[in-house]
Amino acid sequence: MTVSVGILGATGAVGQRFIQLLDGHPTFEIDALTASESSAGKPYREAAKWRANTPIPRDVAEIEVGKTHPDAVGDDIDLLFSSLPSGVASEVEPKFLEAGYVVSSNSSNDRMAEDVPLTIPEINPDHLDLIEVQRDNRGWDGALIKNPNCSTITMVPTLAALDEGFGIERADVTTLQAVSGAGYSGVTSMEIIDNAIPHIGGEENKMETESRKLLGEFDGAELSMHDAEVNASCNRIPTLDGHLESVFVDLADDPSPAAAREALESFPGIDLPSAPDQLIHVFGDDQPDRPQPRLDRNRDNGMAISAGGVSETPSGLKYNCLAHNTLRGAAGASLLNGELLVEEGWI
Amino acid sequence: MTVSVGILGATGAVGQRFIQLLDGHPTFEIDALTASESSAGKPYREAAKWRANTPIPRDVAEIEVGKTHPDAVGDDIDLLFSSLPSGVASEVEPKFLEAGYVVSSNSSNDRMAEDVPLTIPEINPDHLDLIEVQRDNRGWDGALIKNPNCSTITMVPTLAALDEGFGIERADVTTLQAVSGAGYSGVTSMEIIDNAIPHIGGEENKMETESRKLLGEFDGAELSMHDAEVNASCNRIPTLDGHLESVFVDLADDPSPAAAREALESFPGIDLPSAPDQLIHVFGDDQPDRPQPRLDRNRDNGMAISAGGVSETPSGLKYNCLAHNTLRGAAGASLLNGELLVEEGWI
Amino acid sequence: MTVSVGILGATGAVGQRFIQLLDGHPTFEIDALTASESSAGKPYREAAKWRANTPIPRDVAEIEVGKTHPDAVGDDIDLLFSSLPSGVASEVEPKFLEAGYVVSSNSSNDRMAEDVPLTIPEINPDHLDLIEVQRDNRGWDGALIKNPNCSTITMVPTLAALDEGFGIERADVTTLQAVSGAGYSGVTSMEIIDNAIPHIGGEENKMETESRKLLGEFDGAELSMHDAEVNASCNRIPTLDGHLESVFVDLADDPSPAAAREALESFPGIDLPSAPDQLIHVFGDDQPDRPQPRLDRNRDNGMAISAGGVSETPSGLKYNCLAHNTLRGAAGASLLNGELLVEEGWI
């Protein structure tokens, strides 16, 4: 079985990551690429300022880029990935949905909408059924699924694993985020060399709300947010890729660090082509200086979560977690959601 | 009035900072420098591998370095600064104390001893009277005073300011620490370029315990630790100088961010030669991306604390703080304690 | 005597440096600031996104920014500094010259024009008399003087010093340039962290031609280029400020390294308010790892040139040189030219 996919916003940084990740994919085949009007009509190799250190896959290089509009995308496309700037996405994505397309989107608009599934396949695959609610509400035949923000994705698997066994009541998280999270030109070298920036616009709110939606319960009709308190402080540091996060959690039960490590390590993965066998890898007390962004971000093709430094506090636990922000945290997240849509029969 | 001072461990990184800071000091005059045996007998300019980007003060360059032993230091020295490795300091400092010297030490040994004042002059100058207890206990004529760890110093002034008005119940702090905190050769470039390290040996424990001692109460006989819960997660990032810290605090009262900013800004400074007029500078909502290490570490000759990003959480507040780790956080901290000893009449 | 000065393009990175450098200047007083139309009419503190780590000088903060047009600048301005983008400068500077203003410009347009003095005050102050030729040619009352590119300024003082005694025949120079040379947003962090870029658009040609003009002879009527061969290879590295350059020179005479060091060290400075007493500082064989950008860029307020590693090759000499690229290499260069114009009576 071959799934015909298209990429909306294919020339941007995340768009390029989609193309890298889809190269050699067992079932997905790129058949459409869209970008802004100035790129439309050009072959992809001309339209994109390609920045990866692997060449553009040969067949993709020659695809003619279309406008980001349903008219420019063939009817035979089964699935669209979107990595448009959120301002553009909030205008354009609805047009594709009204035209009946299934869209797996990394853009931040509508993530918190009540009828839009915000999904990490290993965490809340059942939220996908929100699509029925969405279709009822919106009156379209398409389906919109979102993945969370990169900083959220890094932490939520660890919260989910601890919540299951011990009940998360509160999480105070501080992030050390890589510059690639801001896009290719988002952070200038004058800003970040020999420095750190204690602010990423909108990021803290995303972590605080998206986490509770991801961990929330869907009863078939309505989604209720998890009632844990989540407080985030987000920082940019001079690292290229990989978000490192320090988490303090209050738990209903008080597990030993060993029990917490076991809960993290044994949290089940999912059987999808791009998913790692084991979702969370935990470094023990013998490696207290791990995970580190440069050493651990590429584990399992950048799709695994790493954790470490698990230890007790008077109120619960503290630990670190890490993921590759543009792989597991962005393009890989949408791709995995696309694979889940296929697996669950929505495509 | 001139105070004759000596520096124990004068060739190391913090020792060099002492010499820089004492250059042009209104009352302190360097009259003795000590180092390891291999340096003893050499003029300072030969003994030290000088790494600052200002030259060695001319008169200091010619001082003959002595061994780190009371016999090698003149009787006329009023005050000793110590920045020895803690292993060495725990053996050597007692010898100086038994010989009757007053020692203001940055070394980490004995900071948590019940009869050793751990002091930041603006925060707990009254703890100095522990010296009486210390003399009783130890039977020496000298006096030992310690300053806290650099990461502790960065945060505690902000906790003290909030505690006074609103009552600190808990603090979860995550640090983003500069490489200079580990000494000149402490962090290799292979470890830290394009990376971050979620572990600094012993640092979290120091922050968790020293903070509570600094904020504790001394009744003239005994020091009781503050009963707040303090949880720390310490990280090294690729920044040269300046520790940035994210703090989540639970408070007995619930101040507005504006009230909290006011409490921080108006926290009184102290009238000592090296102290800033205003201890804590707070960036408001119009500058959410401050403080930053490179832009703010040198405020008031590196002796001021900066804060920003003050905002509400369900349990209290979150904010960032920053200080220069080798100035306010190390050599400058001991120097300020030395000035306090003079001011309070201990010298 | 007070000289009334204005800054064209006052909100940009170099414009901000002008304002920093002019703060406290003994004779120059800022009386006019211009910027693009969108900034016109606003006080400077609102118009500029101020990025220095010192605050805007109080009186400058309130100056109303005007349009970059002669009509918006008072007649009483004696001297204008220009740091406009070269595309804008090539259109706008002539209007000011026709209106009779004296302009000391850092912009790269017209640097190689036959009747425009390209000047480093210590190197070729006599070229200033090209202004007479310029006025004849152009029919204006104003005067335009240019300073060279930052990478050129770093090297040319060393070439001039060696040329005088030993005759430069060829120089092969490779630069390691700081990111600030490209402006605040010129180099993204994704481009330069853990990397280097062997290309800076137009830079090699600037070094190759500007150097020969600076070292050329002016006979009162015509300027002839120095006939040395100059070959440049320009690279960007992950350093904030300070260009480091490796130079191989072929010389007519073959001086010993000691003689070459002596020629560099003794090259005369100039008596201007912002000029260093000694132009070139040379590190000897005992400090083979100097000059280094971070340690040496701020020497003499960033206005001195440093050199080191002087040694023999079969064809001549090799050595390194370094200067602060936005101080001595840009704003400070124009300022110094302005001071020269006053000293020489052109203002």
Add this chain to the structure above:
Amino acid sequence: MTVSVGILGATGAVGQRFIQLLDGHPTFEIDALTASESSAGKPYREAAKWRANTPIPRDVAEIEVGKTHPDAVGDDIDLLFSSLPSGVASEVEPKFLEAGYVVSSNSSNDRMAEDVPLTIPEINPDHLDLIEVQRDNRGWDGALIKNPNCSTITMVPTLAALDEGFGIERADVTTLQAVSGAGYSGVTSMEIIDNAIPHIGGEENKMETESRKLLGEFDGAELSMHDAEVNASCNRIPTLDGHLESVFVDLADDPSPAAAREALESFPGIDLPSAPDQLIHVFGDDQPDRPQPRLDRNRDNGMAISAGGVSETPSGLKYNCLAHNTLRGAAGASLLNGELLVEEGWI
């Protein structure tokens, strides 16, 4: 056919690279590992502080590390790789040679000895016959072959390609070298963040002499150095891996840049398991900002040379070149020499 190999100094940075490179090698099998006395007797996984981001190959992890002495290495070892510090190597390597071993060494001692082949397989495989001279001179049955320094290896393939067609008369080279070239702890973060260092001890002399030996002619009895003038200036920059070098060459003939690019691109590779098909990849005028260390160092598993920026100068050409310093420039260089020894029948 299986070749049984051992690694002298297997726990160091280059030793670890050998182990990584040999994992999955078609013919070489690791059967012996040596290290200092303190490691002897331990399994490799305990003896080495493993720093790569891939795990220790399983079978290697359990090998018992021996002392670096012939007695501790089995007679059945066909080939030894050496990456010992040169001080140690100069004492120890002769013992292995006298015991009859064939040693492919990355250590810098004896590289310039008249009877020791200094070899890059694609450049001067015929120099291998110096082994006969060596055996005559030294009276041993073993064979010692050296590879050049990492900075030399990056440049010499480009010089060889140009020399063949156009005759190299002089090369002025400036390097921008990565920190990994100094070993894991060789460059501290305090030295190199926001900085560059214009000195690497002994490096310039290595480039100047090794290059001329590599390009020299061996007439079966004696090796004569190439008579080109080679001048090197070596700099360390804040980059993890990959040396970038700017080269100015004077040539007997004056090729166009296009002809020079063609000569570089078409320079023949060699048919060895770890050799790239094409030795030198050249970026054209459409990519003037390449090669870059981070983007190009891993080409062909880090074994290819990249070049770019080829353009004319009055005296010849200038261009940049780049290679991975610990792969093609160190462990990979020795490995390739080992493969050549097998291919040529010396093993």
